[in-house]
Amino acid sequence: MAALATTMLVSACGGGDTASTGSGPGEESSAAEAGGSTLQTVLDRGQLVCGVDGGIPGFSFVDESGAYSGLDVDVCRAVAAALFDDPDAVEYRRLDSTERFTALSGGEVDMLSRNTTWTVSRDTSVGLEFAPTTFYDGQGMMVRQDSGITSLEDFAGNAVCVETGTTTELNLTDQMRKLGVEFEPVVFQDADAAYAAYSEGRCEGMTSDKSQLVARRSTLPEPEAHVLLDVTMSKEPLGPVTVNNDSAWFDTVKWVTYGLFEAEELGITSENIAEFDNSEDPNIARFLGQEGTLGSDMGLPNDFMARVIRDVGNYGEIYERNLGSGSQFDLPRGQNSLWSEGGLLYSPPFR
């Protein structure tokens, strides 16, 4: 067994320091100083270690061929493509919601892409850096189409199924108190039981994050008999996370994520990227690394976004494949559209 442990030690990734914890003025990031950064560790290792959940429909799951897929997973793949031109150079670590931040700050994973809501306390006291939001979620309410309920006020005297111990339950009671609606909360320990109760008619409404409601709706006996009310009870911006005080690495993750939005805005997809090979448009030429030094300023190759788009696609493609029309969920883009189309996705300019 000692030998076994030794083997494991040897096969464990060697590597230097994790993120430096100092934050003096001299630690300001630049490509020249990337030596102490996670960026350099990851580049040396040749593989990205990405923390995912592993069990959220549409975001991270294992498909039949044994590969991880989903929206969260595609973000990991995008970062790996930018670094190594190989979206499969990722080692996925499955993390529970309780251990995810410890795993990140302990250096177990280089980044989290695991349905993590951006909140001020996590950003400050937990010591995390939140890259741009890749999915704007929010707490919604599902009802039966024939129930006649169209707003939260209609819930007076009706029952709502909710998971206990989550912020979901808290948000629900807060909202209802604000509206002065007397309703009957029916709480469940886990999601399966709650949805089963809702589908048996135990409650008139079922509340949870909208993405989850949509995913679960497709498992109900008659999916089309249920609708989501047009209410959002909370803001749940979900995105990739890195550790504090490691700007070089944070910048990499941040700009790869922004690049996914920017590519969609510029109309570059994994299919048509070849057409932009010698683009006249200076914006596109800079973005794809045909001119300028946007990439090498970060410590990456100049064509890092071209690699990402070729290997993984732009944000629109990722979304449609995992949650939109290309998936079972057919979830409308809504807030997750580009700013130019009325959504919230907005990338600062690449120049």
Place this chain on the structure above:
Amino acid sequence: MTSITPNTSPPSPPLANQPGPIAWMRKNLFSDWFNSLLTVVVVLVLGYTVVGLLTWGFTVAQWQVIPNNLGLFMSGLYPRDLYWRVWTLLGFVCALGGLSWGVLGRNVSTLFSRSVLIGIGVLCAFIVLFPLTRPASLKLLPLLALVVGMAWVGRAIAKKLPNLGVWLSAIWLISLFPLYPLIFNPIPYISLVPGSILGGVGYLFFGAGRPASPVNDWGGLLLTLLVAVSGILLCFPLGLLLALGRRSQLPAVKWLSTAYIELVRGVPLIAILFMGQVMIPLFLPDGMRPERIARAVIGLTLFSAAYLAENVRAGLQAIPRGQSEAAASLGVNMPLTMFFIVLPQALKIAIPAIVGQFISLFQDTTLLSIVGLAELLGISRSILANPTYLGRYAEVYLFIGAIYWFFCYAMSLASRKIEQKLNTTH
């Protein structure tokens, strides 16, 4: 009845007039109106449940999730082109298992008794007929044949070399060496056991030039079994030492053992596993961290050893002092007394409790899914998150439940066999 000869067969049961099934039912199920009522109600409830379950299983349930993901259930994300390694490993274990069976059963009159043959037949029929696992499970038939063949060979050899039984555990231990390079990066491992011929053979056949599968790709039943078997093998000696330590005359040993046992028994297993997965990385630098699977094995081992120690201690306390006093009066020293007189008896008494501990260790491996390892339960979660199979909870959980039951029942069956074999009371 004045004299009893020490016979070898158990006393035969009193002659009873063999009642037919109807007489038996009248006596046991319908003896009075209340019993009859109970019988009818229970039969109705049972029948309703079974009919409901069968109706669901054959009409409502959508079982494609099992065959389509069978590889994931069995070995997680293990690379498909390296599956042959897993099969070879299974072949090794089957061959050794068959050999051990034959060697251990060398004194039994017929190795393949009627019940064993029935068991093999049922297993064959199941492998061939069970639709959910069929195309892949047919590969188990040669393995079954291997077990039977090796049992026959083992018996034949053991009749020539009666001492082979003593060496059996050593054979198992040595054979583990070629198994590891199948799984782990072979080179550093093999360099540690240059003396092992089998290890060298294993290296040549399976190790050289082959890409190693990253340990973190392991999952499914393969990981469950690996963790459970390693945990069981490691926690037994540790638990034994702790039990002896707790009964030691040396105060330091005694108090340390007691403190360890009480400390670990006072902490939930999940807390220890979390410590291993989350806290250890905070203490150790990047290159020094054991793999997550190793941390899980260590956590499970440390936890189970404390419980096992108490089971063994119960066995030790059941041995009358006269045994060791008799040994001491014959001039046998303390270690020899312990290992040849006290422990064999104590362990025999403790077998049911020890096997109970092993079974619970096996089931405790499911907690690893909470700390992020894709063992059987964890990989099921990921499969259930696949949009194609959303909502197939009942099918998946029934399937893995059956797998857990199979292994736990096999352990409990084995423990009963060992108890019977070691039963020397008259």
